[in-house]
Amino acid sequence: MSSALQVGPIAAALRQRLFPTITRWNRLEARPRTPSFERALQAEIRDPLWMLMKQWQMGEFRGSDAGSPTFAKLQIALTRLTKYQPASLATQAFEQDVPLEAKVERRPVPLTRAGRPIAFDLRLAMGREWLRSILPIGAYRAAFIAAYPIAAPDWTKPEDAEFCAHQEVWQVLAAAAAGRAMDGGLLLQHLSANPANHAYDGVAGIAAGDFTAIDAAAMAFQAWFGRLLLQPPTAGDNAWVPERLEYQFAASAPEPGGGEKVYVADEFYQDRLDWYSFDVDAAQAALGAVTGSGVTGLPPQITRAMIPTPVSFSGQPNTRWWTFEDSRTNFGDVDANTTDLAKLLFMEVALVYSNDWFVIPFTLPAGAVATVNGLVVTNVFNEQFLITAAGSGADASWQRWSMFTVNVLHATGAAADTSLLLPPTLAKIQRGPAQEDVMLLRDEMANMAWGVEATVALASGEPKRGREAARETLAFYTQVLATQLGGPPPPPPPAKAPIRYKVMSTVPENWIPFIPVHVPGSNREIQLQRAAFPRILEGDPNPPVKVQPLTALLREGLDQNPAAPYFLAEEEVLRAGTRVLQTFERTRWTDGQVYTWLRAIRRTGRGEGSSGLTFDYLENI
Amino acid sequence: MRQFRPLYGNRKQLFSLILPPHQLPQHDTRRDGFAAILLRSDPGFLPLLNAVNALSPVTQWDPLPFDLQTLTSGAVAFVVDLAATVTSQRAAVTQRSAAVQTQLNVAAAAAPGPAQVDALVAAAKALLGDDTIVIPEFGLVVGQGDDWANAVAASTGGALLDWLKTTAKIDFPVEEWLTGAARVRPALRAWEGVGALSGALGRPDPALLPIQLPFEANAPWLALQFRPNYVIASDRLLYTAHYSAPFDKTARQCGLLLDEWSEVIPATDRDTGITFNFARPDNEPPQTILVVTPATANGQWQWEDLVGALNETLDLAKKRAVEPSQLDNTPYAPLLPATTLAVTLYAISIGASLTVANGALKNLAAAYNV
Numbered sequence: 001m002s003s004a005l006q007v008g009p010i011a012a013a014l015r016q017r018l019f020p021t022i023t024r025w026n027r028l029e030a031r032p033r034t035p036s037f038e039r040a041l042q043a044e045i046r047d048p049l050w051m052l053m054k055q056w057q058m059g060e061f062r063g064s065d066a067g068s069p070t071f072a073k074l075q076i077a078l079t080r081l082t083k084y085q086p087a088s089l090a091t092q093a094f095e096q097d098v099p100l101e102a103k104v105e106r107r108p109v110p111l112t113r114a115g116r117p118i119a120f121d122l123r124l125a126m127g128r129e130w131l132r133s134i135l136p137i138g139a140y141r142a143a144f145i146a147a148y149p150i151a152a153p154d155w156t157k158p159e160d161a162e163f164c165a166h167q168e169v170w171q172v173l174a175a176a177a178a179g180r181a182m183d184g185g186l187l188l189q190h191l192s193a194n195p196a197n198h199a200y201d202g203v204a205g206i207a208a209g210d211f212t213a214i215d216a217a218a219m220a221f222q223a224w225f226g227r228l229l230l231q232p233p234t235a236g237d238n239a240w241v242p243e244r245l246e247y248q249f250a251a252s253a254p255e256p257g258g259g260e261k262v263y264v265a266d267e268f269y270q271d272r273l274d275w276y277s278f279d280v281d282a283a284q285a286a287l288g289a290v291t292g293s294g295v296t297g298l299p300p301q302i303t304r305a306m307i308p309t310p311v312s313f314s315g316q317p318n319t320r321w322w323t324f325e326d327s328r329t330n331f332g333d334v335d336a337n338t339t340d341l342a343k344l345l346f347m348e349v350a351l352v353y354s355n356d357w358f359v360i361p362f363t364l365p366a367g368a369v370a371t372v373n374g375l376v377v378t379n380v381f382n383e384q385f386l387i388t389a390a391g392s393g394a395d396a397s398w399q400r401w402s403m404f405t406v407n408v409l410h411a412t413g414a415a416a417d418t419s420l421l422l423p424p425t426l427a428k429i430q431r432g433p434a435q436e437d438v439m440l441l442r443d444e445m446a447n448m449a450w451g452v453e454a455t456v457a458l459a460s461g462e463p464k465r466g467r468e469a470a471r472e473t474l475a476f477y478t479q480v481l482a483t484q485l486g487g488p489p490p491p492p493p494p495a496k497a498p499i500r501y502k503v504m505s506t507v508p509e510n511w512i513p514f515i516p517v518h519v520p521g522s523n524r525e526i527q528l529q530r531a532a533f534p535r536i537l538e539g540d541p542n543p544p545v546k547v548q549p550l551t552a553l554l555r556e557g558l559d560q561n562p563a564a565p566y567f568l569a570e571e572e573v574l575r576a577g578t579r580v581l582q583t584f585e586r587t588r589w590t591d592g593q594v595y596t597w598l599r600a601i602r603r604t605g606r607g608e609g610s611s612g613l614t615f616d617y618l619e620n621i
Numbered sequence: 622m623r624q625f626r627p628l629y630g631n632r633k634q635l636f637s638l639i640l641p642p643h644q645l646p647q648h649d650t651r652r653d654g655f656a657a658i659l660l661r662s663d664p665g666f667l668p669l670l671n672a673v674n675a676l677s678p679v680t681q682w683d684p685l686p687f688d689l690q691t692l693t694s695g696a697v698a699f700v701v702d703l704a705a706t707v708t709s710q711r712a713a714v715t716q717r718s719a720a721v722q723t724q725l726n727v728a729a730a731a732a733p734g735p736a737q738v739d740a741l742v743a744a745a746k747a748l749l750g751d752d753t754i755v756i757p758e759f760g761l762v763v764g765q766g767d768d769w770a771n772a773v774a775a776s777t778g779g780a781l782l783d784w785l786k787t788t789a790k791i792d793f794p795v796e797e798w799l800t801g802a803a804r805v806r807p808a809l810r811a812w813e814g815v816g817a818l819s820g821a822l823g824r825p826d827p828a829l830l831p832i833q834l835p836f837e838a839n840a841p842w843l844a845l846q847f848r849p850n851y852v853i854a855s856d857r858l859l860y861t862a863h864y865s866a867p868f869d870k871t872a873r874q875c876g877l878l879l880d881e882w883s884e885v886i887p888a889t890d891r892d893t894g895i896t897f898n899f900a901r902p903d904n905e906p907p908q909t910i911l912v913v914t915p916a917t918a919n920g921q922w923q924w925e926d927l928v929g930a931l932n933e934t935l936d937l938a939k940k941r942a943v944e945p946s947q948l949d950n951t952p953y954a955p956l957l958p959a960t961t962l963a964v965t966l967y968a969i970s971i972g973a974s975l976t977v978a979n980g981a982l983k984n985l986a987a988a989y990n991v
Contacts, residue, residue, distance in 0.1 A: 007968050019967040026975045028960040029945045048909035052938035060905040068901045121810070124817040125800045128826075132793055172818070180821035220792065227791075228801055311896060320905045356901060359894040366891055377899060387897045420893065428885040432805030584804040588886045592846040596801045 043322055051322070058321050067379030072360050073305045075373040079253040080296040080365070081263070081423070083287045086239035087248045091288030094251060096367055098230075099589055100424050101273050104239045104249050104265075105599035106230045107582065110552050111185045113459075114559065116162060119185070120150070120172055121461030122229075126184020129224060130199075133217045137210050140203070145179055147203040148186040152177035158480050162459045165476035166469060169460040188225060191218055230597040242556040243527075245269065245440075245572050245580055245602050251278075251423075252287045253369045254294050260286040261369065263406065263421060269602035273425050275404055282411030298368065308358035308377065316354045364422050366590075371419035389418035429587045435463050435598070436551040436582035440514075440573045441609035449514040449528050449573045450611055455581075456510070456550040466510035469550065474509060474535075481537050489539025499618045507533065507611045512549045514568060528573065530554065530566040553580050553600065577605020644681070651676055666696060720747040758875045766870030772832035773868045781833060784841045784848050791845065795829050795861065798844045808880035831861040843886070853886065 007013045045051060055061060084094040084103070095103060111119050127148070131141055153163035153173050163169050190197055199218040200206040206214065232238040239249040246269040252262040262284040265277045315329025331350055336343040358377075364370055375387040391402025395416040406421055408414045437455035453466035482488050492500075507513075514528040534544035549555050557564030572578060579602065586596040654676045658669065670693065679687050724744035731737040742755045761769065775781045785794040803813040812827075820826050831842055834857070841847040844859050862876065913930040915922055948957050962973040976985070 005967050010969070013969065019969045021965045021967055021969050023963050023965050023970060023972070025961045026964050026973075027958065028962070028975060029958060032944060046941075049934070049938045050941045051908045052934070053941040055905065055908055056935070056938060057942060059903070061907075062904060064900075064902045064904065066900050066902045069899050072897075074895065121803075121813070121817070124821075125803075125813065128817060128820060129793065129796065129800075132796065172814075175818050176821045180823075181817065220790070224791075224797065228797065229804075308897070308899075319903060322908055353898070355903070356898050357896055358899055359896045361892060361894050363890045364893050365889060366887075370893070372895060375895065375897065377897065379899075379901075385899070387899075390898075422891055422893065427887055428883075430805045430882065430884075433807055586801060586805045588884050590887055590889045591849060592843060592886055594798070594801050594845055596804050 045322070055321055060321065067381040067383060069308050069358060069377045069379050071305055071378040072308045072358075072375060073303070073378070074360065074375040075301055075303045076362070077256060077301050077371045077373050077419075078296070078298045078364075079255060079261070079300070079369045080298055081251045081253050081367050081369065082293040082296060083252045083260075083290050085250040085252075085287050086237050087241055089236055089238070091290055092237070093290050093293060094367070096424065097589070097591075097593075099426050099587060099595060101426055101429065101585075101599075102230050102587065102595045102597050104247050104268065104273065105585070106232050106597040107238075107240060107552070107600055108231050109229050109598050110559075111189070112559070113162070113550070113555070114548060116159070116459075117183065117185060118162070118457070118459040119461045120169070120176070120459055123150075123183050123185035124172075124176060124181055126188060126221075126225065127182030128184070130184050130187055130217075130221055131182055133221060134214060137213045137217065138207065140206060140210075140214075142179070143203050143205050144187075145182045148183045148190075149179065150177045150181055150183045156480060156483060158477060161473055161476050161480075165472045166458050166460075166464065168462050168464070169458050172460045184221075188222070191222055227594075228596060230595050240600060242553075243567055243569050243572075245568070245578065245600075247600075250281070250284070250287060252284075252293075254296060256300055261419075262287060264409070269600070271601060273423065275406060275421050275423065278421055278423070279407045279409045280417050281409050282414055283409070298365065301373070304362075306360050308360050310355065311357035311359045313350070313354070315350070317351055319355045364420075366422060366424035368422050369419055370422070391416050391418050426587050426589075429585050432584040432586070433463055434581045434583045436553055436580075437463075437466075438551055438553050438580045439605050439609070440568075440578040440580065441605065441607075442573055442575060442577070443610055443613075444608065445610055446613050448516060449568075449570070450609060451512040451514060451530070451549065451554045452609065453510040453512065453549060453551050453554065466550070467508060470509035477535065477537055481540055485539060489537075495621055498621055500621050502617055502619050503615065505612060505614050505617070506536065507613050509533075509535070509547045510550075511611055512547075512554050513613075514573075516570065517567075526570055528568040528570050530556075530568070551582070553582055574604065575608065577607055577609070579603045579605045648682055651679065651682075670696075717747060723747075756875050756877065758873045760873055761870055768834060768836045769832070770868065770870045771836040771838075772834055773830065775836065775838070776830055776832050780839060781831065781842050785845055788848065789846055794842065794845055795831050798831075798861075799829065806880050806882065812879060827863045829861050829863050831859065834858040834860060 007019055013019055043054075081094045083091050085091040086104070109119065109122070111117065111122065117123060127145075131144065134140055134144065150173060153160045153170055155164050163173050187199060190201065191199060198211070198215060199221075200211060200214050239247040241248050244267075246267050248264075248266045248268070250262055250264040250266075252260045255261050262281045263278045264281045264284070265273075265279070268277045270277070313329075315325060315331050317331070318325050331347060334343065334347055336347060338344075362370075372389065377385045377387055379385070391400055391405045393400050393416055395408040395414050396412070397416075400416060402416075402418075404420055406417050406419075408417050434455050435457045436453070439450075439452040439454050441450045441452060443450055453470075455463050456466045456469050458464050458469065511533075513531040513533060515531045516526040517529045519525040519527050530549075532546035532548065535547050536544050548558060554566070556566040558566070581601045581603070582598060583601065584596060585599050586594065588594060655673075658672050658676075661669070661672075670689065673689060677687060677689065721744050724740050724747055728737050728740035728744065731740055738757075745755055746753045772781075779786075782794050785791045791797055799809060799813060799816075803810040816826055831844065833840060833842060835855075841851055842859070843853065843857055844861070911930070911934055913927060916926050916929075917923075945958065948954050951957075962975065963970070964972045964974040964976075
């Protein structure tokens with residue numbers, strides 16, 4: 001208090017009436033308003049009436065003209081994928097006991113390249129498997145090793161470049177050659193070349209009494225290799241389309257009316273295969289005839305009455321005032337820009353409407369196609385509501401958006417397909433390191449495209465960086481040539497001028513050229529054709545040979561007899577580049593069965609590239 | 622010195638032809654001197670050099686100079702190099718030894734436990750390099766040891782792989798599993814390479830022993846296909862190892878972990894859900910329990926009493942939410958809230974001036990200059 005207003009000795013002041021005054025009243029008014037919500041959001045607890053008041057304030061007592069759902073009665077039409085058509089080949093029955101990924105993605109595992117054995121890791125494993133299986137039959141180990149030997153690489157032969165140029169391969173072969181290990185690949189080749197062939201053909205010293213046992217072992221050996229690696233048969237079942245660098249396949253399910261619903265996946269190259277890879281092809285009435293494809297093994301319809309459960313998810317806001325959310329997911333902390341429409345929509349659904357969603361669980365067999373024929377929900381007042389599918393309407397309607405439904409192709413104004421396709425795919429796949437990695441680049445300066453082999457599989461089965469492999473191969477050829485010529489090639493004559501004319505610059509051997517050619521029957525459209533560079537060795541008296549790609553992805557058609565050219569649709573080589581990998585994948589299926597297969601994956605590359613390839617130029621020296 | 626031998630042998634007859642006779646004895650003496658040097662056993666570098674120097678020069682017989690200078694300077698350079706190497710090695714050894722000692726001191730000072738182990742590991746790395754791996758030993762408690770021993774017995778006894786071998790006709794399940802997994806796991810691929818080449822180089826194949834934990838009698842091995850009626854009740858650890866010594870549950874164990882991963886065996890059925898949006902009521906039950914006692918004790922409830930109690934409760938509850946601004950326009954505004962306190966300008970009577978608290982009085986006093 002200000003000292004001027006203080007009263008000194010109060011008794012004297014009262015006695016002398018020094019401070020005449022009027023007593024007034026001042027009042028304490030609470031003002032429960034603050035700009036900060038922090039206190040209010042603490043949801044503090046006071047007396048019971050205050051708690052009721054808070055609920056009343058939050059509108060928890062406000063009656064609404066609605067009832068809680070109690071029953072849902074639904075009818076589901078079921079069918080199942082029963083036909084499968086790889087690429088544009090013959091239709092076959094849909095195999096339920098193989099994961100769809102494995103069936104679609106499998107690629108042949110090459111055991112030879114240009115007629116030379118490769119994949120020695122597999123060949124050795126096959127040899128060991130065979131020797132193990134014949135061990136109880138008799139002491140034939142040495143005989144089989146001698147009959148199916150691994151040749152020691154020869155340093156002086158140019159054709160042994162794949163074996164001698166790379167230290168890793170040479171080490172393996174040197175250790176395995178000379179009667180130490182058996183090449184199981186040769187045995188398999190012999191057995192599969194003709195069913196009449198026997199494993200003991202041409203093997204010295206096999207007792208005739210053991211022929212039956214060895215034949216049985218050979219059958220088991222072939223079955224073992226079939227189990228070990230899932231490969232497409234030599235013809236008729238390969239979904240990979242090399243011209244497009246993607247998998248194409250179709251599958252169909254019989255419909256109750258007698259027709260078929262045809263699903264096509266004509267551009268599958270992604271990491272995962274799921275519903276979004278498929279489209280319904282309305283233009284195709286049916287795939288080719290397959291006996292027994294009308295039987296799905298499922299009841300055509302299932303009608304059930306169930307109790308719907310409110311949808312709950314982690315981080316879902318709880319509608320009641322004094323209940324607390326699981327703090328592991330904090331939707332309030334999601335950082336969304338004003339342009340993140342999908343994120344904002346998702347947030348709104350999650351934060352505002354989350355308590356209005358209900359779920360009816362339904363277990364379906366893998367491979368099923370389920371359509372909800374009707375869903376009627378009854379609430380506590382016995383009112384019934386027919387629920388229609390969220391994504392229904394015209395398929396092409398631009399406002400339509402839905403998840404888990406499949407697009408309809410080739411039908412103008414068709415109604416949206418609201419059924420659920422449950423492809424028999426996998427939850428978990430193990431993927432090995434890339435065996436092959438090819439970057440397809442456009443080179444606008446040279447007006448062509450390149451297939452750069454970034455990773456190649458060596459003959460030992462090990463992946464190696466393509467650039468290193470190419471350098472080592474060239475070094476080997478140079479060395480072999482030097483041995484043949486008896487010394488390094490003579491240096492070029494001393495130059496009179498500080499420039500030198502060159503016909504063509506060189507590019508690394510792992511750069512495979514693709515040149516534009518016309519599409520047959522068109523003088524405007526172009527496609528890309530695989531070409532080859534000559535391998536030019538200084539001082540080589542022989543004409544140069546063509547450099548062949550090392551990856552199975554780019555060798556398409558080369559290992560055929562006669563070799564076929566490889567055309568690639570030019571639109572598949574994007575401006576951003578296209579990257580194609582080949583890698584082993586392994587998974588388990590429902591009965592525990594292991595599936596291992598080699599597959600290709602396509603990804604977007606890292607832009608254009610320039611090889612620096614030029615013709616007719618002067619080089620400064 | 623070895624180079625000298627052909628020179629000596631080839632020129633003997635030549636010299637005897639072209640030398641004047643009086644020089645021959647001198648030449649022979651010198652030649653015998655060199656020959657004697659050749660026969661000396663391990664004389665050491667310096668005495669050898671001195672001996673050769675004493676016999677030089679030989680210019681009177683050999684027009685090509687016999688130059689020991691390059692050899693001498695080479696020897697000097699070699700010694701200098703050697704000294705530098707030894708010095709740097711000594712420095713490195715000292716430094717490394719100090720680093721090891723530092724870590725050992727830390728270990729000695731640390732309490733037994735992780736800190737001490739860390740320090741000892743650091744000491745080993747300081748001594749042998751960063752790639753050193755220290756493999757800990759561990760013992761098994763009784764339950765674990767029994768489980769493990771049972772699982773090993775089931776595997777070696779054949780029960781684990783019985784179904785695969787007899788029914789599924791897979792003769793070598795473990796090898797088949799390894800060959801498949803080696804395609805996608807680089808560490809297992811390396812192990813496969815070890816197996817392939819040890820066989821080729823005449824060593825026995827390193828055998829793998831699969832076990833499955835927790836142990837369940839007659840359970841099939843789950844790494845490959847299993848019998849159709851088998852129900853997997855819980856997660857399993859499939860532990861496949863190469864045992865360099867037979868498993869002994871009482872012994873201390875140690876090993877190298879090459880690789881680990883998890884696999885999922887999918888079910889034939891998938892759980893899906895049909896979701897629908899339904900505007901259900903948003904109201905919630907009250908957070909409090911209302912206990913109502915009858916207003917009059919005549920043994921019977923009156924409906925009005927109950928309704929009244931509910932309404933009164935809600936009214937009372939709503940009163941908790943009243944704010945002063947809502948009273949401002951009512952006749953009660955001068956009186957409510959009734960938290961009034963007496964105040965006088967001078968502190969002549971009992972009172973509580975709120976203006977003291979908010980500083981209004983101070984401003985007033987300043988304005989009136991009192």
